Amino acid sequence: MKSWSPYALLVIIAIALDQWIKQLVENGLAFQEKVDLLPFLALFRTYNTGIA
Structure with missing residues (x-):
């Protein structure tokens, strides 16, 4: 489960960036x-x- 954390962080950043834009x-x-x-x-x- 520890190896998922970089991917989870990337997904969270992508979602936050999408909402900001x-x-x-x-x-x-x-x-x-x-x-x-x-x-x-x-x-x-x-x-x-x-x-879409």
Whole structure:
């Protein structure tokens, strides 16, 4: 069971990072407004109500 602890820590960090990024997007991006990062890359906030 001791060998699981690094993996458990990695999973906890990944979940925490995911939730933090979701909060940043919810608070910082307007719905369906494009934010250009590079000429070929943009951020776009939307919702997927289906299976992702």
